[in-house]
Amino acid sequence: MTDERLTLTKRKLLAGVGSVGFASVGAGLGTTALFSDTESFEDNSxxxxxxxxxxxxxxxxxxxTIVRDNTTVTPADTADGDAVTVAVDDMKPGDWLILxxxxxxxxxxxxxxxxxxDEDYSNDEGATPEPEGATASPGDLGDAVLSTIWQSYDDLSGGSSPQDLEGLDQTTDRNDSGLxxxxxxxxLNGETPGGAHYTxxxxxxxxxxxxxxLRDPSTGDPLEVGSNSDAAWFYQLLELPLGVGNDVQGDSVxxxxRFDAQQVRHNDDPFNNSA
Incomplete structure (x- = not known):
């Protein structure tokens, strides 16, 4: 956001005007002197x-490593004013990644x-290899890949694993289980032993x-990002379960x-204020 600068007009303040009369003892003529003083407050802004x-x-x-090498982010890594597009290619049943x-x-x-x-989301039917057979657009991958949002990732296992994800966000849990x-x-429907239903x-x-x-997971209140230099993190798990059929071959998602930010100050209803 470009800084906007408003400069106030300079105003001179006449601090005091006074007169004191003196009597001339030599010539019998009256003389008058005017004392004055001016103070300025300049360059106000x-x-x-x-x-x-x-x-x-x-x-x-x-x-x-194949999944890692076939995941592309545009623009690379950091967006500052642009949308972030993620494409994952060459996923096989059993593959997963965490963003x-x-x-x-x-x-x-x-x-x-x-x-x-919405206009950038695509679930496309790709080339039709022999095992897939005849299918129609849209593709089948969007109904096969599970996509869930998690509050934290703690590498407790000593390696990379979905088991290190904690706090399933209710936006990606059809049962709102609080897993x-x-x-x-x-x-393949994304149901878990603890009662969650992944989207x-x-x-x-x-x-x-x-x-x-984005909300504070402990209170449910809108999350203030940037207070005391705080940032926010969330984790997206994309997984293609084992057992998915040949229908997804060649399909793509x-x-x-898009991330939008709005100031906290004087904003009681984020993204719904008209003022």
Whole structure:
């Protein structure tokens, strides 16, 4: 955001005008002197505050180096004013990856809203290899890949694993189970032993396409990003379960996440204030 500068007009302040009379003892003529003083307050200005957000994304964990090498982010790693597009190619049943999203706000604290841009989302039917057979557009991958959001990632296992994810976000849990840590789904529908129901890519997009406000997981209040130099992190797990059929072969999913920031101060209803 470009700083806007408003300079106030200089005003001279006449501090005092007075007169004192004196009697002339020599010539019998009266003389008068005027005392004056002027004080100035110059170069007064008001400067509008700044609000600047940048977002970094990193592929922090993956099932294989092939998945890592076939994950591309545009623009690379950090966006400052642009949308972030993520494309994952050549996923096989059993593959997964974890994306770490890190929005940070500079200068003033702000609220952050995340949107899966509807016009940029695609679930396309690709080439039809022999095992897949005849299928129709759209593709099948968007209903097969599970996409979930987690509050934290603690590398407790000594390696890279979805088991290190904690705090399933309710926006990607169809049962709103409050699942505390990752559980492997028991079926292709994304249901887990603890009662969670993970969303697919298509289902997660349907939730985020209208915009989701980042919230404090302990209170549910809108999260203030940037207070005391704090940033925010959340983690997106993308996994293609074992047992997925040949229908997904050659299909592709591309999505864009847009991050919007709005100041905290004088903002009781983030992204709904008209003022």
């Amino acid at each position: 008001l400067t509008a505050g700044a609000l600047n957000m940048r977002v970094t994304v990193d592929n922090i964990a993956h099932s294989t 770490e999203w890190n929005p940070e706000i500079i200068a003033n604290p702000g609220y952050v809203r995340v949107t899966s841009v 505390g840590s990752y559980e492997e789904p028991t079926n 697919t890519m298509n289902e997660a997009h349907d939730v985020y396409k209208t915009g989701v406000l 591309t999505f864009t996440l």
